[in-house]
Amino acid sequence: MQGFILPATERDMLLWTRWRYRPQDEDGIWDWWEIFLECKTSRGRYECYAAIAQHELQGLMQLDLKPRRVGSGKGIVVDYLATNPGNRASDKGLKHVGIGLLALAVVLSLERGKEGRIRLESLPGAEGF
Numbered sequence: 001m002q003g004f005i006l007p008a009t010e011r012d013m014l015l016w017t018r019w020r021y022r023p024q025d026e027d028g029i030w031d032w033w034e035i036f037l038e039c040k041t042s043r044g045r046y047e048c049y050a051a052i053a054q055h056e057l058q059g060l061m062q063l064d065l066k067p068r069r070v071g072s073g074k075g076i077v078v079d080y081l082a083t084n085p086g087n088r089a090s091d092k093g094l095k096h097v098g099i100g101l102l103a104l105a106v107v108l109s110l111e112r113g114k115e116g117r118i119r120l121e122s123l124p125g126a127e128g129f
Contacts, residue, residue, distance in 0.1 A: 003053030003094075005104050008036055008060060012050035015057035019085055026123040027082045035062050035080055046079070049104060051097050059083045059097040063105055065112065068119060075117025076109050078102065088127070098127075 013036050021028035039048040045066055051059035061081045067074035081101055087093030106116045 003051060003058065003100075005049050005051045005059075005100060008039070008048035008050040010036075012036075012052070012057055012060070015050075016060065019057070021085050022088075024125065025085055025088070026125050027080075028085075030080060030082065032060055032080075032082075035060075038062075047108075049101060051083075051101055053094060053097075057084060058087060058094055059101050061101040061105065063108065065108075067112075067114060070114075070117040070119045073115060073117055075114045075119055076105065076112065078105050078118055078120040081120065 013033050016032045036048050039046040039062060045064065047063045047065060049061045049063070050057055051061075059082060062079045064077040064079050066077075068077055070077075081098055083097045084093070087095065087097060102118070102120070105118045105120075109118050110116045
């Protein structure tokens with residue numbers, strides 16, 4: 001299956017409004033419109049990315065590009081990472097969308113001279129990978 005990850009747009013935010021969260025989805029309270037607008041007004045500190053496949057929004061990520069301590073050096077921070085709730089059941093939906101978004105974060109860290117270092121604090125109920 002072919003897909004792509006690009007900087008998020010207003011169209012992606014409209015697609016986000018179609019996501020249907022389950023009661024157990026801890027990220028269901030996140031307002032991606034607000035997160036997206038923060039990226040647009042941050043003067044380059046924050047960036048938002050959207051993963052698209054099958055003409056649907058499959059994932060979203062916000063990065064904080066201000067270098068922060070990560071292990072023995074400095075890296076960038078994944079502030080928010082979410083996959084389409086339709087992909088979260090073990091027996092249906094697309095898999096590895098979050099890993100694809102994290103791979104982009106590592107590449108961006110490398111490009112900024114941070115040796116691929118990233119920091120991510122997962123929600124307590126997040127899937128392992």
